[in-house]
Amino acid sequence: MSSKERYPIWPSHEAFYIHSMLFNTSSAMQACMKAIKYIEAISEGKVGEQEIKDELLDNLHSLINHSGAIARYFFPSRDSPSKSKSGQKNIHKNRAEDLKSIFQIDETSPLADKRLRNAIEHFDERLDLYLENGIVGHIFPSLILFEPENTDIPHHIFRAFYLKEGIFQILGEQYYVQSIVDEISRIHHMLVDFDKSGSTFSRRNPNKIQ
Numbered sequence: 001m002s003s004k005e006r007y008p009i010w011p012s013h014e015a016f017y018i019h020s021m022l023f024n025t026s027s028a029m030q031a032c033m034k035a036i037k038y039i040e041a042i043s044e045g046k047v048g049e050q051e052i053k054d055e056l057l058d059n060l061h062s063l064i065n066h067s068g069a070i071a072r073y074f075f076p077s078r079d080s081p082s083k084s085k086s087g088q089k090n091i092h093k094n095r096a097e098d099l100k101s102i103f104q105i106d107e108t109s110p111l112a113d114k115r116l117r118n119a120i121e122h123f124d125e126r127l128d129l130y131l132e133n134g135i136v137g138h139i140f141p142s143l144i145l146f147e148p149e150n151t152d153i154p155h156h157i158f159r160a161f162y163l164k165e166g167i168f169q170i171l172g173e174q175y176y177v178q179s180i181v182d183e184i185s186r187i188h189h190m191l192v193d194f195d196k197s198g199s200t201f202s203r204r205n206p207n208k209i210q
Contacts, residue, residue, distance in 0.1 A: 008094035015199035017099070018191055021073060025188035028066035032181050035059040039163065042144070049144035049163070057142050057159045060168045060177065067180050068119045070187065071111040074100050077121065102201050103187055110179045119170070130171045 009017060038056040041047045076092040105111065118126065138155040147164040160169040166177045194201055 008091075008098040009201075011200060014194075014201050017073070018194050018199050018201075021070060021187070022191045022195065024066040024069045025184055025191055028063050028070070028181075028184045029188055031059040031062040031066065032184075035063065042163070053142045053144045053161075056144060057161060057168075060161055061159065061170065063177070063180070063184075064116065064119050064168060064170070064175060067111065067184055068116045068121070070184060071113075071117045072121070074103070074105045074109070075112055075114075075117060077117070103190060110176070110183050113175075115173050116175065116180070119173075126171055 035056055038047075038052050038059070041052070042049045042056075074096050076096050100106065110116070135156045140155065140157045140160070143157055143160040145160065145162055147162050148167075157169060158171065161167070162169070168175050168177050
């Protein structure tokens, strides 16, 4: 059995996937660390939450976008290219299954949430639909609150972060940030170890990475 038959990703190609994914996980972790500093400053009373709302939300938005990009490696939008050539049937699906096995990813992962993947791929379309019927009431381009507020007055929030439960909201969709951060951090550290071990996945040597 050839390496290609055993592993959809050729061993000689693994470095490309490792470094491509490292760009996104590194960027996500950098955004996360910046966001944590802003959250700590708010919780310690060093700064008002609305004073740095855009800086905090920008980093959370970046975290979601890069997490969405990583999610697509494991959960691609299609199994095969739209115009498959000979031998390309299920090429995306097979690659994803290979990576899911390596990184121990399944449908319970927060990265399996299709909204997360769509956040980066279809944001412009979601914005069209969100605004299609017009919006009335109070409009908040950005907002930091301790927790969501119920009000009789219609309101629309473009981006928000709720400190109590760590929820990031954009266009009405909410994401629990901590579970995403935990998963991205786990994948990131695996990628770093793979890179240090010759930019290859350790699946051919299970004892290579502890």
